[in-house]
Amino acid sequence: MSATRPYFGANWKMHKGPSAARAFVHAFRGLHPPSADRTVVFFPPALSIPAFLEERGDRTDLGVGVQDVHQAAEGAHTGAVSASMAADAGATWGLAGHSERRREFGDDDALVSAKVLRLLEAGLRPVLCVGETLEQREAGRLEDVLRRQLRAVLDRLADEDRSRLVIAYEPVWAIGTGRTASPQDAADAHALVRAELAERVGEARATEAVVIYGGSVKPENVQELLAMPGIDGALVGGASLEPEAFARICAAGSPA
Ligand code: PGA
Secondary structure, three states: OOOOOOEEEEEOOOOOOHHHHHHHHHHHHHHOOOOOOOEEEEEOOHHHHHHHHHHHOOOOOEEEEEOOOOOOOOOOOOOOOOHHHHHHHOOOEEEEOOHHHHHHHOOOHHHHHHHHHHHHHOOOEEEEEEOOOHHHHHOOOHHHHHHHHHHHHHOOOOHHHHOOOEEEEOOHHHOOOOOOOOHHHHHHHHHHHHHHHHHHHOHHHHHHOEEEEEOOOOOOOHHHHHOOOOOOEEEEOHHHOOHHHHHHHHOOOOOO
16 A cells, blocks of 8 residues: 555654644644645654644644654653554654764664564655765765665565655755755656666556655745656645745645
8 A cells, every 4th residue: 555646744753842833733734735645744853743633623634753763662761752652642754864863873774674663563655765865975886875775675575565665865965055955867767766676676666656856945946846757745844834835835735
């Protein structure tokens, strides 16, 4: 089962405690009507998930996910959040492998795959983030890096779970920098992701898979990214913090 395309994710990172999350949802509900032809998922800080859900009320079309989970099911891991707790709190999605986690917290491929397994075990749908640094891109290693990051996870999953993943291609040099990959560069990387998926799940399911782009997506550039073949949506950081900007992004691809 794949998510409805287009797919828009709001990665709030370490922004918006419970009150700010509530205020956002209140405003966003008025700006973005329920629509069955797209998936919209918010990734608030874990502490803000209950407030988000309360304010969401009957707007169950606004999905909620957790930004990170610990690789263990439970235990003595001060400060950490488990996948089953996130599910219990009402999350239905989970990010794994975000480049900020890889860089700041040492989430390497093995850890990322362990976290994806935990998310699946708890019944959460993983959004696996992959992407190259500028140095890797300039050294001609884009394909290698994407393949390594994808294989580390795909090789550990059963077939049906592979189809439950959403993949976010996020070039590290485009995250929070205001520098977006050109639509063509993004589409080329998406084609690499899909080719790797095809090797693992077959051509038909790879075509169905949801592969989204992240890195300085804004209302001004989302349309041209979405117009490229194989780009099924966006994972948005900075521009998802403003209800109006994110509502404009989520309207992309709609009939005018
Ligand atoms: P950005 O972040 O939109 O601020 O570049 C994207 C992300 O990190 O998912």
